[in-house]
Amino acid sequence: MAAGGPSRALLTRMSRQQVAVERARRAFLTGRTRPLDYRIRQLKSLQRCLEERQADIVTALKKDLHKSEQGTALFEIYGVQGEILLVINKLSDWAAPRPVEKNLLGISDQVYIQPEPLGVVLIIGAWNYPWAVTIQPLVGAIAAGNAAVVKPSEVGVHTAKVMEDLLPLYLDKEMYPVVTGGVPETQELLKQRFDHIFYTGNSTVGKVVMEAASCHLTPVTLELGGKSPCYIDSSCDLTITCRRIAWGKFSNCGQTCIAPDYILCDPAIQDRVVEELRKAVKEFYTDDPRSCVDYGRIINQRHFKRIMAMMEDSTLAFGGENDESQCYIAPTVLKDVKPGAKVMQEEIFGPLLPIIPVSSVDEALRFINEREKPLVLYIFSPDPKLIKRMVAETSSGGVLANDCLVHFSVSTLPFGGVGNSGMGAYHGKYSFDQLSHMRGCLIKSLSMEGVNKMRYPPHTAKKMDWVRYFLLSQMTVSLLGKLVLLPLLFLIVAVGLQRFFQ
Structure with a gap:
């Protein structure tokens, strides 16, 4: 060579x-x-x-x-x-x-x-x-x-x-x-x-x-990626909430690693959530998403078949229309989905949105924590205390409250997963x-060699006393390190030691 x-x-x-x-x-x-x-x-x-x-x-x-x-x-x-x-x-x-x-x-x-x-x-x-x-x-x-x-x-x-x-x-x-x-x-x-x-x-x-x-x-x-959960608090403005969820879920035909993968909400609001999602889909993609320029397609037929198979054992709330020749699947919402359903076994990566009823925040937290750590945890709530609780009691790559996807655009936030959803982070710095x-760098001078005598053999009791003194002094430095005169004090101590060991 x-x-x-x-x-x-x-x-x-x-x-x-x-x-x-x-x-x-x-x-x-x-x-x-x-x-x-x-x-x-x-x-x-x-x-x-x-x-x-x-x-x-x-x-x-x-x-x-x-x-x-x-x-x-x-x-x-x-x-x-x-x-x-x-x-x-x-x-x-x-x-x-x-x-x-x-x-x-x-x-x-x-x-x-x-x-x-x-x-x-x-x-x-x-x-x-x-x-x-x-x-x-x-x-x-x-x-x-x-x-x-x-x-x-x-x-x-x-x-x-x-x-x-x-x-x-x-x-x-x-x-x-x-x-x-x-x-x-x-x-x-x-x-x-x-x-x-x-x-x-x-x-x-x-x-x-x-x-x-x-x-x-x-x-x-x-x-x-993974199955990023989306918890909806019953006290939310459901119109705004569902509009934001629909945008986050059905953009790029659901083929987004940070798309909300499934919804957790109280059974009492499930039907309202379905209806508001239906309205949002119509608002974004018209009555015929197939003809809407802003609605995408599944990348290929293999993924089309994989996604269609996920719906087999769940109840359709709306959507489900499809055309394999065009790799088209309409925005689809599934309701009363069971934890063991096919759609809950892997990341969906497509335009299916399952709703899983949960009776309380405690049940939602248990559901989330029993599964792999997601790339994102989505929380919709007007209550700051509830949001803080969910952040404190879960683990995920990131958290976004009251919106979807937009944290990806914030370059001052690290973007990445944890556990099964990834390792390492990027964006911006x-x-x-x-x-x-x-690379850690320390550049010393060849002067003041006398100070180093305490570390050189023979290791006498006197030298060990000075080592102990320096360790205790370092604790003081950590506590008082912002004082302007400390650097001067250190220099005086160092010079004194230099003379002591000569």
Whole structure:
């Protein structure tokens, strides 16, 4: 192998996945991602791609998911553009050394955390919001100074092709290659050594990714999903509540990892909830959602059949109309659903909304806590005490009260799961931190060697007394560390010790 990289003969024997990873690593080792100017240029180029090629992105998503131009802009483009602008404005602050509190012995030292790039990151995207959930991690990888191999989901065929064609036109093609393909290509990628793997998808594949990463001790971020519960307090304004739930559930035809998966409510309000949901669906998608430009389609027939099978043992409240040839399933609400029903056994990821009657908040909490930790807990209530109680007595990746989905757009909040719904978090600074190594740095002087005599053998009783004194002094520093004169006091003590041990 030549010093500059693998030979041509070796490259011909490698798979295209190996070649992409090898070239990305060689590009990273040149050090050109280190300067912030380089990272910002790449981010601005990515921003330009989203602006100049929006029509191509819209066309591909229309073919894959029947997304409208407005829906694509709202859910796919604007959020990523906002993320890029935020990163460009904040990058110099995030990448700067971060001073930390010193102890007494280190009072004259430089002590700080230096964020640095990890290396080569693998980003495996999802098909439901392919630009949002693939490009946002890429923004974080670029900002942190990494190389990144981008693997779009093969399920969104047209979007994967557009991503493969467009990104190399705007980004450093050696540093940020796009690798397409299905399961065999993904498996080959996972055999390679990466410095971080960022996967968005389901928990079954998440386990495969984590197992593959363990071979190289590669850290992972897993953005998964699960059955996010939605509790409705009986004292809610049900018209507003159900409008917001309907929007959160039926956007993108229910194919949203943070969609409310099921409703928990008192049996006394179930019929009103059904009626208000029916009104909201009509308001959003007309009497004929099939002909509404803003209502999507199921990604393929395999998922269509999976979703339809979920309804078999539940009572239909409204909806249920479908057309397999168009992968169309109408917005559908199921009522009086039993915990053991098929629709409650896995994440729905489609336009079915089960309602499970519960007699009290206590029963709702038990129901939630007996299951895997969800990606989001939704609570609808005008009562702050009830909201705080549900937050305190449950665990989930995030919590959103009195609305749906919108927490995803808040870059100052970490977005991610817990337990079965994922590990790690991203968005804004959290993306930068997630894809950086936080390197602890301590820079000492070669002077004042006398102070160090207390740690050197022989370990006499006198030295141990001074060690104990320093430990107790450190506790005092923690309590009084904000006093302006303390640094001067430490210096006087250090000089005194220096003389004592000479």
